[in-house]
Amino acid sequence: MAAGIDGTGDDGMGEGTGEGMREGMDDGTGHSVGDGVGGRRHGDGAGPADRARARRRDEAVRAAVECGLLGPGTPLVGLLDVRGIRESAAALREAFEAVVAPGTPVLHAFAVKATPLVPVLRLLHEEGVGAEVASPGELALARAAGVPPAATVLDSPAKTGAELREALELGIAVNADNPQELDRIDALVGSCPSPRSPLGIRVNPQVGGGSIEALSTATATSKFGVALRDEGAREWVVRACLDRPWLTRLHAHTGSQGIPLSLMAQGAARTYALAEEINARAGRRQIDTLDIGGGLPVNFGSEATAPTYAQYARLLAEVVPGLFDGRYGLVTEFGRSLLAKQGTVVARVEYTKSAGGRPVAVTHAGVQVATRTVYAPGAWPLRLAAYDAKGRPKSGPEAVQDVAGPACFAGDLLAEARALPLLEPGDHVAALDTGAYYFAHHYAYNSLPRPGIYGFAPDGSGGVAFATAREPQAPEEIVTEAGGAHASALTTLRASGRP
Numbered sequence: 007m008a009a010g011i012d013g014t015g016d017d018g019m020g021e022g023t024g025e026g027m028r029e030g031m032d033d034g035t036g037h038s039v040g041d042g043v044g045g046r047r048h049g050d051g052a053g054p055a056d057r058a059r060a061r062r063r064d065e066a067v068r069a070a071v072e073c074g075l076l077g078p079g080t081p082l083v084g085l086l087d088v089r090g091i092r093e094s095a096a097a098l099r100e101a102f103e104a105v106v107a108p109g110t111p112v113l114h115a116f117a118v119k120a121t122p123l124v125p126v127l128r129l130l131h132e133e134g135v136g137a138e139v140a141s142p143g144e145l146a147l148a149r150a151a152g153v154p155p156a157a158t159v160l161d162s163p164a165k166t167g168a169e170l171r172e173a174l175e176l177g178i179a180v181n182a183d184n185p186q187e188l189d190r191i192d193a194l195v196g197s198c199p200s201p202r203s204p205l206g207i208r209v210n211p212q213v214g215g216g217s218i219e220a221l222s223t224a225t226a227t228s229k230f231g232v233a234l235r236d237e238g239a240r241e242w243v244v245r246a247c248l249d250r251p252w253l254t255r256l257h258a259h260t261g262s263q264g265i266p267l268s269l270m271a272q273g274a275a276r277t278y279a280l281a282e283e284i285n286a287r288a289g290r291r292q293i294d295t296l297d298i299g300g301g302l303p304v305n306f307g308s309e310a311t312a313p314t315y316a317q318y319a320r321l322l323a324e325v326v327p328g329l330f331d332g333r334y335g336l337v338t339e340f341g342r343s344l345l346a347k348q349g350t351v352v353a354r355v356e357y358t359k360s361a362g363g364r365p366v367a368v369t370h371a372g373v374q375v376a377t378r379t380v381y382a383p384g385a386w387p388l389r390l391a392a393y394d395a396k397g398r399p400k401s402g403p404e405a406v407q408d409v410a411g412p413a414c415f416a417g418d419l420l421a422e423a424r425a426l427p428l429l430e431p432g433d434h435v436a437a438l439d440t441g442a443y444y445f446a447h448h449y450a451y452n453s454l455p456r457p458g459i460y461g462f463a464p465d466g467s468g469g470v471a472f473a474t475a476r477e478p479q480a481p482e483e484i485v486t487e488a489g490g491a492h493a494s495a496l497t498t499l500r501a502s503g504r505p
């Protein structure tokens with residue numbers, strides 16, 4: 007393997023970051039991007055595991071160029087660090103094992119929306135992580151990956167009657183989003199005293215939002231769940247449970263990126279308090295499981311994994327001790343925090359130019375793989391790393407430059423005015439921390455093809471092994487998906503036409 011980028015030479019199996027809450031970790035957004043040198047100044051508390059992950063990433067980029075996965079004909083790839091994913095899942099399991107009473111049933115259900123790829127779901131399943139699904143497509147992916155119904159949770163806010171029926175027939179856990187959905191579940195459950203599916207109600211603890219409004223699900227007016235502090239809503243939830251002995255769960259997802267940990271913990275605390283009230287009024291432990299959702303923010307500003315699952319689990323244990331004392335089973339639904347730092351999208355620099363005195367590198371990664379960053383760069387800045395034509399970390403003096411994508415609008419930029427070693431045609435640029443909600447979420451602007459996605463791992467003899475997680479999209483597939491089989495449908499349409 008090539009030399010590590012920081013020369014520490016550790017094996018990367020150690021704990022990711024320091025213990026305890028560090029200053030600044032509770033802002034929910036991590037740190038600002040701009041740690042420079044091609045994304046390679048670790049700073050900000052990167053631990054041995056973080057540095058090892060960065061070295062594996064550098065190795066994988068070099069190997070991808072060397073073996074031709076990445077080249078003039080395939081100028082864009084997504085890479086997933088298989089060891090990193092396993093380590094991330096282990097960190098999650100261990101964090102909660104450390105705080106729950108022995109014997110507590112715990113299901114970590116990966117939010118499939120974060121990385122909807124069957125091989126990723128299979129890998130996580132092998133690591134003891136189930137699936138949280140929010141659409142028929144996501145359920146199909148989880149099933150294709152072999153995730154069993156007992157490890158699957160259905161949460162969407164717009165479940166159709168057919169979806170509910172399927173979930174109940176399969177025995178998948180369902181969290182009802184609203185009173186109308188509960189009516190539908192009533193009809194499906196009928197007089198059956200104990201349906202196969204664990205059933206719950208999603209509540210909105212209304213603890214407030216974080217720094218990214220679009221991802222704040224516990225605001226006063228959020229569309230999700232029953233808004234607990236609205237007049238009469240709490241009593242409605244209590245009554246709904248007392249009237250239905252089969253309602254045994256409460257669910258709250260307080261929000262995603264941008265939500266401070268303290269707010270997430272408050273959301274869990276309010277949900278716990280409601281469960282206690284229901285159980286007291288029922289005179290038995292009717293609510294036996296609390297689903298605390300996902301939402302652990304990811305640090306997009308540096309290599310450090312921060313905050314960690316361990317920090318969040320300890321905070322929960324401090325703020326809501328009763329949550330972990332063994333009286334409640336636990337479900338979590340983390341997405342971004344499991345996968346973001348395990349993914350990298352790498353693009354070839356096709357051309358370079360200068361406009362208004364600023365260098366511009368035109369690459370093959372833009373809005374199609376980094377949609378949020380391109381449309382909302384202030385909320386979603388990404389670290390970039392520069393590599394040379396052979397895939398080696400690029401050094402040299404930095405120049406402030408724009409890193410552009412291939413799409414035909416001016417804002418299609420991975421980064422504007424970013425200091426990086428001056429990129430040249432044939433070089434490569436990597437967008438880091440893109441394993442969740444990025445390259446697996448293709449946006450088909452300009453009919454740009456979905457890139458191939460490859461998992462990588464050490465090959466056991468000093469090199470890197472790759473496995474295809476998703477094939478690159480071929481032009482014929484683009485045509486098929488764009489109505490290719492119906493080319494004459496509109497020109498031949500007559501008044502009486504029916505599909």
Ligand SMILES: Cc1ncc(COP(=O)(O)O)c(C=O)c1O
Pocket residue numbers: 117119120138161259261262263299300301302339340341342343
């Ligand atoms: C209900 C629910 N659970 C879990 C998640 C995953 O959140 P994150 O990827 O931030 O962990 C989401 C994200 O939208 C969600 O809506």
